[in-house]
Amino acid sequence: MRAPPTSLAPRRAALAAAAVAAAIGAAVPAAPALALEPLSDGALSNVRGRDGVSFDLNGFAMSGDARVTYTTALGASVYVDHFAAARSDNPLPFSDPYRLDIVPGAPGLADVIKLAFPLNANGEQRWQFAYDWGVNADGVARGNGSVVMSDVVMSGGGLQFSTPQVNDGVAFGAALRLDVGQLALRPRGRDYSGEQMAFSGIHLGGVDANGNFNQTPWAIADVAAQPAVINALTDETGPRLHIGIDWPDGRYGTGAAPAGGLLIDNISFSSPGQPTVDLGSSRIGSMQIQYLDIKFRR
Incomplete structure (x- = not known):
């Protein structure tokens, strides 16, 4: 038994409708492609990124034998080398990362690169940090031992970088809240603690009007309110490296330098076979940097 033939009428109707639609589409001119338009400097300055970069240093460690030397015009030098650093963390990587952003500057000032600490x-x-250091002066070259910093905790704060308001160079800001378990000067090397000068329990941060720590970072410099700068200045002897912090600028802040405090729980000296000399604690209740101007001699 054979199935009845399928009617061709519906297929022919569909083909005819498609042909008519194609003819109509061909008769209508296509919309022209949008051309690129030049943007003015003002329009370009309003284009800003929405996202920054976050990165984590969970479990970071480094060491090496690189040396950095500063030599004076008279030939004397000081160096640091064999730098080592390591970090211990919470068990959740990337839960509290560093953050790098480009943010608008204060009115009339350039944008700011902002690095926020965890x-x-x-x-x-x-x-944990350690490095060796030494000097070479007056014909004497001597290694002076090691500097060891243990249990260094940084809480908040960060760095800022921008264009200086005057002159060339790099303007920067810095805010820091720091706690250090111990800073030790060890003349016999980083691994020998039997002879050392130790500063134990170092605390640095912002303070209130009464000199009490307020659990905030101390803003040592700010790119708008009190900018720091690093650049090269030229005088009659030639170019010199210059590092400075300007006076507080009331146009972008309170006009007063932020206050910070420093507390050292204990200062001590120890030597083999000798009793430890304990100098007790030391504290600066409130301090400010009103102005700083450092020029390195050639």
Whole structure:
């Protein structure tokens, strides 16, 4: 038994409708492609990124034998080498990263590159640092031992970078809240603690009007309110490296330099076979940087 033949009428109707639609589409001119338009400097300055970059240093460690030397015009020099650093962390990588952003500057000023440090509210991110140092002067070359910093905790704060308001160079700001378990000067090397000068329990941060720590970073410099700068200045002897912090600028802040405090829980000296000399604690309740101007001699 054979199936009845399928009617061709519906297919022919569909083909005819498609042909008519194609003819109509061909008769209508296509919309012209949009051309690129030049933007003025003002329009370009309004184009801003929405996202920054976050990065984590969970479990970071480094060491090496690189040396950095500063030599004076008279030939004397000081160096640091064999730098080592390591960080311990909380068990959740990337839970409290560094953040790098480009943000608008104060009115009339350039944009700012902002590096925000981790908040580290529980103090779980702890750094360990060590380096050796020495001098070469008056015909004497001597290694002077090591500097060791243990349990360094940075909580909040960060760095800013921008264009200086005057002159060339790099303007920068810095805010820091720092706690250090111990800073030790060890003349016999980083691994020998039997002879050392130790500063234990160092605390640096912002303070209130009464000189009490207020659990905030100390703004040592700010790119708008009190900018710091690093550049090269030229005088009658030639170019010199210059590092400075300007006076507080009331146009972009309160006009007063932020106050910070410093506390050292204990200062001590120890030597083999000798009793430890304990100098007790030391504190600066409130301090400010009103102006700083450092020029390195050639």
